[in-house]
Amino acid sequence: MGSILLVLRLALRDLRRRRTEAALLLLAILAATTTLTLGLVLRDAASDPYESTRAATKGPDVVANVGRVTDLADLEKLATASGVTEHSGPYSVIAGKLEVSDRTSDVQVEGRDATIAAVDQPEVTQGSWVSDGGVVLEAAFADSLDVGVGDSVTLGGRSFKVVGVAVTAAMPPYPGASCIVSAGCINGAIPDDRDLPAGLLHNPGLVWLTQADVRSLASDRSSLSYVMNLKLANPDKAQAFVDRTGGDHGGAMPMQSWESILADATDLARDSQILLLIGAWLLGLLAVASLSVLVGGRMADQTRRVGLLKAVGGTPGLVAAVLLAEYLLVAVVAAAAGLTIGALTAPLLTESSAGLVGSAGTASLTWSTIGLVTAVALGVAVVATAVPAVRAARSSTVSALADAARPPRRTGWLITLSARLPVPLLLALRVAARRPRRVALGVVSIAITVSGNYVLMVLNAFLGDQPGTGAYTETQVAVLRHVLLVWTVILLSLAAVNAIVITWATVLDNRHASALARALGATPREVTVALATAQVLPALLGAVMGVFPGGFLLFAAINTITGGDSDKATLPVPWQLIGLVLATVLVVAALTSVPAHLGGRRPVTETL
Amino acid sequence: MSNAADTPVLRALGLRKEYGKGEGLVRAVDGVDLDVVNGETVAITGPSGCGKSTLLHLLGGLDRPSGGEVRLNGRRIDDISEKALARMRRTDVSYVFQSFHLMEELTAVENVELSALLAGRSPRAARRRAEELLDQLGLAGRSRFLPSALSGGQRQRVAVARALSNEPLVVLADEPTGNLDSAATLDVLQLFKDLHDAGQTLIIVTHDARIAATADRKFSMRDGALAGLED
Ligand SMILES: Nc1ncnc2c1ncn2[C@@H]1O[C@H](COP(=O)(O)OP(=O)(O)O)[C@@H](O)[C@H]1O
Ligand SMILES: [Mg+2]
Numbered sequence: 001m002g003s004i005l006l007v008l009r010l011a012l013r014d015l016r017r018r019r020t021e022a023a024l025l026l027l028a029i030l031a032a033t034t035t036l037t038l039g040l041v042l043r044d045a046a047s048d049p050y051e052s053t054r055a056a057t058k059g060p061d062v063v064a065n066v067g068r069v070t071d072l073a074d075l076e077k078l079a080t081a082s083g084v085t086e087h088s089g090p091y092s093v094i095a096g097k098l099e100v101s102d103r104t105s106d107v108q109v110e111g112r113d114a115t116i117a118a119v120d121q122p123e124v125t126q127g128s129w130v131s132d133g134g135v136v137l138e139a140a141f142a143d144s145l146d147v148g149v150g151d152s153v154t155l156g157g158r159s160f161k162v163v164g165v166a167v168t169a170a171m172p173p174y175p176g177a178s179c180i181v182s183a184g185c186i187n188g189a190i191p192d193d194r195d196l197p198a199g200l201l202h203n204p205g206l207v208w209l210t211q212a213d214v215r216s217l218a219s220d221r222s223s224l225s226y227v228m229n230l231k232l233a234n235p236d237k238a239q240a241f242v243d244r245t246g247g248d249h250g251g252a253m254p255m256q257s258w259e260s261i262l263a264d265a266t267d268l269a270r271d272s273q274i275l276l277l278i279g280a281w282l283l284g285l286l287a288v289a290s291l292s293v294l295v296g297g298r299m300a301d302q303t304r305r306v307g308l309l310k311a312v313g314g315t316p317g318l319v320a321a322v323l324l325a326e327y328l329l330v331a332v333v334a335a336a337a338g339l340t341i342g343a344l345t346a347p348l349l350t351e352s353s354a355g356l357v358g359s360a361g362t363a364s365l366t367w368s369t370i371g372l373v374t375a376v377a378l379g380v381a382v383v384a385t386a387v388p389a390v391r392a393a394r395s396s397t398v399s400a401l402a403d404a405a406r407p408p409r410r411t412g413w414l415i416t417l418s419a420r421l422p423v424p425l426l427l428a429l430r431v432a433a434r435r436p437r438r439v440a441l442g443v444v445s446i447a448i449t450v451s452g453n454y455v456l457m458v459l460n461a462f463l464g465d466q467p468g469t470g471a472y473t474e475t476q477v478a479v480l481r482h483v484l485l486v487w488t489v490i491l492l493s494l495a496a497v498n499a500i501v502i503t504w505a506t507v508l509d510n511r512h513a514s515a516l517a518r519a520l521g522a523t524p525r526e527v528t529v530a531l532a533t534a535q536v537l538p539a540l541l542g543a544v545m546g547v548f549p550g551g552f553l554l555f556a557a558i559n560t561i562t563g564g565d566s567d568k569a570t571l572p573v574p575w576q577l578i579g580l581v582l583a584t585v586l587v588v589a590a591l592t593s594v595p596a597h598l599g600g601r602r603p604v605t606e607t608l
Numbered sequence: 609m610s611n612a613a614d615t616p617v618l619r620a621l622g623l624r625k626e627y628g629k630g631e632g633l634v635r636a637v638d639g640v641d642l643d644v645v646n647g648e649t650v651a652i653t654g655p656s657g658c659g660k661s662t663l664l665h666l667l668g669g670l671d672r673p674s675g676g677e678v679r680l681n682g683r684r685i686d687d688i689s690e691k692a693l694a695r696m697r698r699t700d701v702s703y704v705f706q707s708f709h710l711m712e713e714l715t716a717v718e719n720v721e722l723s724a725l726l727a728g729r730s731p732r733a734a735r736r737r738a739e740e741l742l743d744q745l746g747l748a749g750r751s752r753f754l755p756s757a758l759s760g761g762q763r764q765r766v767a768v769a770r771a772l773s774n775e776p777l778v779v780l781a782d783e784p785t786g787n788l789d790s791a792a793t794l795d796v797l798q799l800f801k802d803l804h805d806a807g808q809t810l811i812i813v814t815h816d817a818r819i820a821a822t823a824d825r826k827f828s829m830r831d832g833a834l835a836g837l838e839d
Contacts (some may be wrong), residue, residue, distance in 0.1 A: 407712055407713075407756075408711075408712055408713040409713060410713040410714075410754065411713075415713075415714065415718060419718075419721070419725055419731040419734070419735075420731050423725070423726055423728070426725060430713075433713075434713055512709075513711060516709050516711065517722075517726065518694065518697075519670060519697065519703055519709075520697065520698070520702075520722060520723045520726050520770075521694050521695065521696075521697040521698030521699075521723065521726045521727060521774075522694060522726050523690065523691045523694040523695075524690050524691075524694070525691065526694075603671070604670050604671070605661075605662075605665045605670050605671045608670075608705065608709060
């Protein structure tokens, strides 16, 4: 018991003594755990969202509709067609306009029974199912209008209370709805110079009322259309059923197989999911870069500390325990915080895609995610402990004590070259040359960030063009832009953390060399500029490499994966690329200036 | 040795340095007056913690005093800017440390030329001067060695060569033999004798009676105060 207390006390004291380092370590592990949490939550939330919606809502295998009451008999016959095992409907559908506060949108209003249907029973995600006078909105549509349970909307001049929000697998979510009214629909943006034929619905939303309410909205029976949902004995043959049955009726009856709904529904979701996935990968790489700088730097430092503890009589076991306790404390805090932040941020990303795919499941932590994230954090702690502990246990106490951290590397040609340069550059190159691995990590970290940004620029420009081309609607573009934005913010934050971590590690590592240079006559300013330049030069290299080949390759990779058509994308023009590189260098210079300034001003006699 | 006509190269007047405050106040240097004339070797001895290193740091402008003044060649250096102090360290004073303080990744000659490079000499001139100095100090064959491949005595000779590379007015040495075995100590001792004979102004903090014996004047330091010693 006493020894546990001793271990904890020693660990806490060391953490307190090196607060900045401990904070940066926490930040780096936190970034890694947050990223991992985000990635896992998103993976869970986005895996087969249509499938899960279909399962939760008894999704139909085929949806058939007719536009005239005279065809209603044909529709009803489908209920007994061969291969059909279950059906719901026919339900009446009417085209209309929905008004809420200052917005108006075209809608398809489907009349439903208050009881549970055997096929296509929309899953209520908020509130309850239809009742007389109460309307239920499709989730993505409600999201886009920013309408929720309790609000009032006007439909066909009558006021209805929103009693629920629901998702369905019978139709792609707003704004990709399929058309089940005779008036016809058009989705996507419409060029300003084109007038729509009268009565055509533009980007209609889907709402549900009771059958009675729908009938009361209809001026006469001819304004009603009808829809029926079918379950087949063999869902894999849905398309064949559509071809066969539609053919029997001279192709007069529009039908949709679940496969074609799936394709429409997941089109956009797939795009945003790929964005998220690639983003998660880039973030993971950045987190690894900052972790290896910090933990690697600390490990060398700890070897000496282990020697010190051994010298004053600590057993190797005690010494390892102190180290482990230190990292465990940091790792547990980081894992908890990372899980929390990740779980809180994930909905920011999935909210949009959940609306898109009409997924019934929302982003949430699962035990496997919690376990994995905690395991990774603890794994970092154990590795960071094991290496110095084993190293110090193997080496004699004396040599562990004498081990001057990690000996700096000698890069002869850089030292010779730097002798010809002005003093700040001379010192900067030598600072960089001393730790080539860290410089490489710095370059990679910036290159990853910049290539990420490059792709974001391309995608942003691409989305900017979209309303004109009609491939995506404005709402969809807004959703994708939102995803891009969150992505950019996380990417840039992590890159900033990296830049600060790397600079701080450099400053600590160069304490002695900086003090010596000042004792030999370098000014504080020269040392500060050198420390900052040692970060900015790799940043410049990283930024250039991040544009080419980084950005080009990443964009090509995304295109290959998504099967996208790169001809449609506008690549950034040279001045934008130069701007990107310059901005990166400026930001890195700003971020590193404070630690570098502190490093350059440190009193010489405290170090020498 | 000193006579009235000699203006001191280095002069300290009522020099004080305090650390901490209240109960924990430490008077590391407590009212030191010292004149050092050109070409003179001054030795300072005293127990550990009496303020010797602090005094050297104040004399060379590595640290700022809490009170009193330091004059180098008649010019006050205790109140000038960090930048001016740095300039002064390039050409006027230089240090030799107990633990050498060589850059591990630089060869002997690169360590020596660094001071000259920082002072803005051309790479070629700096290199020539460094080779010359290493030659003079008997390290000609070792100029391409890294410090880790040199013995303690050789490392200290490299450090002395670095201290001399900009022909400073004063060399300040803080226990230069403190980390050396007796053979290496004799080696460095001879080196300081040679420097003295060549007219270099030297202030040496040392525990070693043999080094102290070569000095023109000796002081003993205790609790931050300096007292002259007679031979
Ligand atoms: N940065 C500092 N902060 C607080 N006290 C210091 C500092 N540097 C030196 N001291 C104290 O000043 C006194 C003189 O130290 P120093 O000059 O190193 O002695 P010496 O070199 O004679 O062994 C000691 O008591 C030491 O503890
Ligand atoms: Mg001392």
